[in-house]
Amino acid sequence: MRTLVLNAGYEPLAVVSFKRALVLVMNDKATVIEHITDNPVWGTDGAHDRPAVIILTRYVRVPGGRTVPVTRRGVLRRDGHRCAYCAKAASTIDHVLPRSRGGADSWENLVACCLKCNNLKSDRTPQEMGWDLRFLPGAPRGAQWTVRGTDRTDPAWEPYLELAA
Template structure:
């Protein structure tokens, strides 16, 4: 079971384990905003709701400009596992400008790609192949990208993640 942690200003910060969230609540560093419908947890002095979303009691300053690191999984997720050239299901990623020609490992130069298109394209550019990208690649934006662990969300988190988008 996982719990969404909100900053004192309702900004999503992270997803933590149920145990970590419960420790924050028990030490009065956070309060439960949303809880699960299952049985409460009994402490030595009282019972606690099982937290689904908690909010910190004090504001935590977050370093500015959280950059999303470029990963294979991230590129596939950004492109919804669809090939940037033909639109079929993608299982690999492709450098629009090949690395052999100075192409970087950046959000703007990587797209999800099906195995067939990736093999046909090889180390050529889309212009040389007379291919057109279905979209312009860009860095991902929104709370679900800057908050670690939100790939698999709980329905109770949606209103709080929507605020960050």
């Protein structure tokens, strides 16, 4: 069981275990907004509902702008596991501008690609192949990218994650 932690300004901060969330609530550092009524936690002072969403009582300053690190899994997830050239199921990633020509490992230069298109394209650019990208690649945005653990969301979290998007 996992719990979404919101900052005092209702921005999503993190996903923690329900045990950690319960400790924050019991120490008056957070308040429960949404809870799961079935399967309560029993303590010395009675039963407690498992928290699904909690909000911190004090605002926590988040350092700098959160940047999403570039990873193979992230590129595939951003592109919906679909090839940027033919829209078939993608299992690899491709550098739009090949690395041998100075192409960087960046969100703007990496796209999901099927094995066939990746092998055909080889060390060329899409323009040299006469291909078009289905979309302009860029860094992903939204709470599901900056808050760790929100890739597998709980239905109770949806309204709070939509506020941050």
